Every structure is written in structure tokens, then in C-alpha cells.
Amino acid sequence: MAADAPAPEPRRDPTGLDAFRPAEVARRIEEAGVTKAALHAQPLAVLSVMAGIFIALGAAAFTAVVTGTDLAYGPTRLLGGLVFSLGLVLVVVAGAELFTGNALVVLAWVDRKISGAGLLRNWAFSFMGNLVGATLIALLMGASGLFAGPVGETARKLALAKVTIGMPEALVRGILCNMMVCLAVWLTFAARSVTDKIFAVLLPIAGFVLMGYEHSIANMYLIAAGYAAGADITLASYLHNLVPVTIGNIIGGAGGVALTYRLAYGPPK
Template sequence: MGDIYGFDAFSPKQIAEKVDSIGVVKARLPLLSMVMLGILAGAFIGLGALYFVLVKSDASFSFATGQVLGGLSFSLGLLLVVVAGAELFTGNNLLAMAWADKKITTSELFNNWVVVCGANFIGATGLAVLVFLSGHTELNQGAIAEQYLKIAEAKCSLPFWTAFFRGVLCNVLVCMAVWMALAGRSVIDKSVAIIFPISAFVAAGFEHSIANMYFIPLAMLINVFGETGGSTVAESVTLLGFIGNLIPVILGNLVGGSVLVGFVYHVIYQRGQTPSKPEDK
């Protein structure tokens, strides 16, 4: 039990065992459940991003204050994923641990990543369309729309390797938030574990692939159909710019979550133990 640490929480060794067992369940979810939960996660992260932009659109904040408060607001996304229940690609990079322990197959691992990432895309972009149609971006005299354009332009202009390494650092913190949330037994425990790593990655300006699936499509809609359409404010916010951001960020998220968190903890806690063989498919 976790009380060896003086508080009611699971120990790191127990978390590693939970990550393995949860990974098996996640990898073998029925397809419809996996897709629907993935759509929810994409929308949940989008809601966190919406909250972040609302804070950032207030020009009265200093840079650090706006970043930190925005990061705290963005934490809503992972709180919804963990507490309400959903399948998030970046968090599911931890399935690499169950794969390394030979508890799921390579095909199960990649099937989960591809399906969940695609479903996250549907949820995040779908929310972007709804938010645009709602007129939300016109609030604060259009400052919210301008903030989306500014954010998306910065993301679409990132060099490949800058986006990649920002993706790596982002998902180290995201997966550590998920890891620590598994130590908690209550919603309050999980919330505290999530808020600090998530607010840190957002404040630092790191890159989250699923959040970008909300930010950039919404900026594209504003750029084309909003009042700023046709201007040069966000000329880099295009489909090619979107793809150019997603590819390195997804790759960076994969490395950060699966290698620097999942594989590292596999080596520390699980390597050398007798694995249970995955079921033949």
C-alpha cells in the first residue's frame, strides 16, 4: 500500500503495475468504444484550449501571468479526460510500457494509437467548428479571434525540429501527469497531480498535438470565414502549415511519452519480470 510514504496513495511500483493492466484494457477496447472515447478526449482537450485562449486574450496580463493562468485553465482538458473518462492519444503513449512488458502485441499498440489519434482529431476539429459557429471568437471585441490567429500562426511557422522537441517535452509532462494521477485515490488527488505538470507545459510553450488539432483548424476558419478573412494576419495558417506542425509534434509526443516516460519506467520497475504473453489474434 502507498501508506509507506505517509499518505494514502499508490507507490510508483504500484503505478507501473496499474499502467500495464490499464494498457491491456485500453488496447483491447471494442472499436466503437475506442472511437467514441477518442472523440470525447479530442473535444475535452479542445475545451481546455478554449479556456486557455480566453485567458490569453486579456492583454492586461504580463507574459508570465498570462502563460501561467492560461496553463492552469488548459488543465481542464486532461482533468476531463482522466476523471470523466476518455481515450487520449498523448496519454495512451504510455501503452508502450505494456508492449515492452509483452502484455500487448505490436499490432494492438499501433491500432490503438492510430484509431485514438484519428478519433481525437474528429473531436478536436468538430469542437472547433462548433465554437466558430457559436460566435465565441467574436467576444472581447474580436480579441479572442485575434489570439487564435496569433497562436496558430506561431505554431504553423515553427521549424520541424523545434516543433519536434517541443512535442517531446510536452508529452513528458502530460504522461507524468497521467502517471501521477494514477497514484491518487480521489478526484482531488488526481486533480492536484494533473494541474502542475499540465500548466507547466502550457506556460513553457510546448506543443501538444491534440490541442493543435483544435487551435489551428479554428484559426483556419477565422482566417477564411471570419472578419479577418483575406488579411495577411495569419497567412501561414493553411492546410500545409497545419500538416507541417502536426507531423513533428505527433512524432515528438510519441518519443516523449512512450520512450522518456513509458520505457524509462519499464526499465526501472518491470524489466526482467516474467511477462504474461499477449493473446493471439
């Protein structure tokens, strides 16, 4: 009997990288957007709350690791950014609905795979769920007694620094931030393993923290945590930061990443 023919060699990327190609990433993100828009209310709400919790846990870890250092010092911010990456790692690997990452759902809307109502429904659920989850962790941190010492002082400083940023500056920092966050998410769709996804998240997220950009969901926790730690925060000052940062995050993620790649690759095939 003739020997079995050898199996064909798997097709390799010419770059030598074991990753999906950019055009394939665009297609996979569009498919994910269709799935996200079709989620029933209960899982969408639960996963949105979980995403807020995950980002808040990363922000709480960031607050702890930068305590006792100069918050404006580069290496400190880089270390804090790497630790803060915990939040998006949990979102990507464990699975959750993060408002800022869901700016990429606009790709499915542009190609008419979902309706405008479906897009806005996903954004509304994820934003409000993220707010609930992030605020819950801030309240739990306040009740834990961990804000009684130096970590509480850091939480107050971080919150007051954020609510005193001018609205135009907050808008621009929000744009720049979610470009980095959505690029991190984009890279995770190119990855083939959990390890690849984690490494894809680290540098973009550490980079945006290092450069002082503004993330709406992280700020939901950081400002609420500052209030829980005793900072003089009002609803007006909270919204003074959150509104322009949220608008900037939408512009940076939906326009700066999703629509830009849509122009580069056309409708994903």
C-alpha cells in the same frame, strides 16, 4: 464472551503519502494498457472523439483567458495552463482515450501483454478520434460568433505562431510536452480519489503550457480554430506543425516516461 479483536491497522506508505507506490503505479498502468488495447472499435472510437472534444474545450478556455494579455508573459501563460488543465481533468475523471496519454500503453507492449498490432490500433483510433473531436469544437466555435471579437484575434495569433515554428524545434517541444503530459497521467494512477487526480494534473499541465511546449491534440484545435477565425492557414502549414509534434509526443511519452520507468522497476509484478 470475549471482546472482538481490534481490526489490524492498514499498511501505510512510509513516506506518509496516501498514494500508490511507483512500482504499483507501473503495474496499474500496464493493466490499463491491456484493457485499452482490447477495447472494441465502437467504444474506442467514441471515447477517442470525446478526448479530442475535452482537450479542445480546455484549449478554447485557454484562448479566452489569455485574451487581452501579452501571450509571452509568464504569469499569463501559467494562468492559461491552469485553465487548459480542464481538458486532461475531463479525460481522466470522465474517461476518454487521449492519444498522447496512450503513449503509456507501450509499457504493456514491452512486457508482451499486448501485440504490436494492438498498440498501433489503439494509437490510430485515438489519434484519428482526437482529430475529429478537436476539429468539431473548432468548427462549432467558428459558427458560434465568438471569434468575431478579441478572442478571434487571439485564436489567429496562436495558430500563426504554431505553424511558423521550425520542424526541429516543434519535434523537441513535442518530446518535452508529452513527458509532462504522461507524468501527469502517471501521477493520476498514484492517486486514490478524484480530488487527488485533479490536483495531480494541474501543475504538470500548467508547466508545459508555461514553458511553451507543443501538444499535438491541443494543436489540432488551436490551428483549426485560428483558421476558423480567419488566419491564413494551409494544409501544408498545419502538417508542418502537427507531424513533428506528433512524433515528438510519441518519443516523449513512450520513451521519456513509459520505457524509463520500465527500466527503473523492471517488469511490473
